Amino acid sequence: MNVDVLMEVWRSQDAAPLHDVNKTLLHLALRQDDAKRQKWRRIERWIIYAMSAGFVAGMVLCLVKPIYRYHADGVSGWDFAVPIVGAAAALLSGRAMYVRHRAQALREERFGESLRDQLNRSIAQLDYQATTLHRTFMLVLVLVAGICPIALLVALSRLNEKPFSDDGYMTVWLSLMCVYGVATGVWELRRQTRDVVLPHKRRLEALLKEVDAP
Amino acid sequence: MHDSERDRIFGEWLAGHKGILFKVVHAYAFEHADRQDLFQEIVIQVWHSVDAFRGESSVPTWIYRVALNTAIAWTRKEDRHQRGKQPLAVVEGLLTTSSSDGHDPRVEWLYRQIAQLKDVDRSVALLMLDGFSYKEIATIVGLTESNVGVKINRIKSALAGKRAGEES
Numbered sequence: 001m002n003v004d005v006l007m008e009v010w011r012s013q014d015a016a017p018l019h020d021v022n023k024t025l026l027h028l029a030l031r032q033d034d035a036k037r038q039k040w041r042r043i044e045r046w047i048i049y050a051m052s053a054g055f056v057a058g059m060v061l062c063l064v065k066p067i068y069r070y071h072a073d074g075v076s077g078w079d080f081a082v083p084i085v086g087a088a089a090a091l092l093s094g095r096a097m098y099v100r101h102r103a104q105a106l107r108e109e110r111f112g113e114s115l116r117d118q119l120n121r122s123i124a125q126l127d128y129q130a131t132t133l134h135r136t137f138m139l140v141l142v143l144v145a146g147i148c149p150i151a152l153l154v155a156l157s158r159l160n161e162k163p164f165s166d167d168g169y170m171t172v173w174l175s176l177m178c179v180y181g182v183a184t185g186v187w188e189l190r191r192q193t194r195d196v197v198l199p200h201k202r203r204l205e206a207l208l209k210e211v212d213a214p
Numbered sequence: 215m216h217d218s219e220r221d222r223i224f225g226e227w228l229a230g231h232k233g234i235l236f237k238v239v240h241a242y243a244f245e246h247a248d249r250q251d252l253f254q255e256i257v258i259q260v261w262h263s264v265d266a267f268r269g270e271s272s273v274p275t276w277i278y279r280v281a282l283n284t285a286i287a288w289t290r291k292e293d294r295h296q297r298g299k300q301p302l303a304v305v306e307g308l309l310t311t312s313s314s315d316g317h318d319p320r321v322e323w324l325y326r327q328i329a330q331l332k333d334v335d336r337s338v339a340l341l342m343l344d345g346f347s348y349k350e351i352a353t354i355v356g357l358t359e360s361n362v363g364v365k366i367n368r369i370k371s372a373l374a375g376k377r378a379g380e381e382s
Contacts (some may be wrong), residue, residue: 003374007343009318010324010343011345013321016317017236017312019253022307025308026257029257029258029308112356115279115283115286118283118287122287207333210335211356
């Protein structure tokens, strides 16, 4: 059987397809997908609103507190400098995240529509995801390494002022919860990278090799 | 693009070229539930792709491209389904199987041979059998024309060898 015959056999399905589609269910599936996407867009929007509101509230609190203290019992330069430097750092981090996200979007746009481009785009997305997870992991570690000693020193200084009471137990309990939360978060980030992102990337790279194979 | 306009274009595409979707589904998924899932995934992607279609290629080429890209991406997603980490939300009964009247049994033989090929070669085989030129296949898959030629020759030899082996 030569190729022309094979092609003829193949095209016989156009006259008698092996399948058909239920149009009512198709309409339902499309609407379902659309509703799901819109729901996620709404959730994302509300998360951004909530984070922005939290950030603005934090900024206002940081700026109002020194003014309140100034009226109460005077204020040092540090009381103004610390929230301003903190707010500037937060704004710069936000800006850096936006620039990085935009650069990634532009990078993805440069790929075309072929299968090879699609694979390269997916690999670039996974690289970005892996880097973001790694950076989040490092940020959490740095924050914990920075905050924990300070929190511990504050807790110890308070414990020296009065006997170990309910406040002391609460401090220990909250510290343990914090360490547990951070450890769980870090474990989840590492698991995501190891079990989801990297195997997926390896499979796409194998497919890309298959495309490139002679 | 307005939703009703997208629905109209998608309806026309589906009426004229649903055979492409069936072929891709049949070549990349082998169980009934998997075919339902992959078909749903492909129609959703084709539906969303209506906005991106600029008419730079023909509609069948565009649909094949979207369907093949989705099918290849779906295989790895299916790995997650099999490990039970992502629940399926398939609209059951979306894809129906036609009665076997009028079907050439050699079509199923062809699908069995195609199933034994690697993912990318499977795409090339489908496009070759549907009469796409080397240039069109190269554009869809992202290969050079000479590389497409090499792959097609290898696929043709494999198919001919299998057929000859079974006939003898």
